[in-house]
């Protein structure tokens with residue numbers, strides 16, 4: 109079918125990051141300021157034992173603990189479920205509904221080492237950011253670049269994404285399954301032309317942004333579920 113030049117883009121297509129090697133969608137202002145305030149209040153209302161302190165960040169896990177043998181799913185709390193449903197309605201989990209949320213909290217200067225999210229999740233990650241922007245950096249996996257070049261973070265660096273507060277980021281395909289992602293432990297970010305979503309974020313190279321406390325909600329689908337009956341030894 110021939111495409112009309114006036115055909116309206118689907119909701120997703122308007123937000124695709126064109127300079128990324130595989131699928132990235134970036135929705136600036138996905139949630140309102142009132143929603144951001146409300147979500148932050150809910151995050152900080154959680155009882156203290158709900159937090160796990162890691163080096164460089166702390167986190168909350170909602171929906172169950174993903175495990176290679178399957179996840180004993182727990183219902184998402186009422187403040188997260190509507191977002192799981194709204195994001196899933198974009199079709200990014202192949203018709204399934206997100207059932208798992210990790211909450212990460214970073215102080216300025218904190219970050220997360222380059223890593224892969226691994227095979228326990230459906231290979232799409234969606235992230236709502238609260239409180240502050242950050243810059244997410246992507247890297248080629250070790251040994252994927254020419255063998256005679258040294259395997260430094262610098263030589264493996266691919267691109268960055270500016271992730272603003274109240275935005276939604278969707279990563280799929282190679283951006284999820286092949287490349288590693290991480291956040292430098294910096295208190296300030298100076299944007300470069302390697303930030304692939306500058307135009308969608310309405311930002312410019314050279315912009316210098318000061319980080320505040322950032323809370324991220326990574327909202328995903330864990331396909332493999334354990335039935336309680338199996339755990340209890342029933343058929």
Ligand SMILES: O=C(O)CCC(=O)C(=O)O
Nearest residue numbers: 210212220225235324326
């Ligand atoms: O805070 C973020 O946006 C990234 C978090 C992350 O990569 C993870 O929890 O695996």
Ligand SMILES: [Fe+2]
Nearest residue numbers: 223224225289
């Ligand atoms: Fe991750």
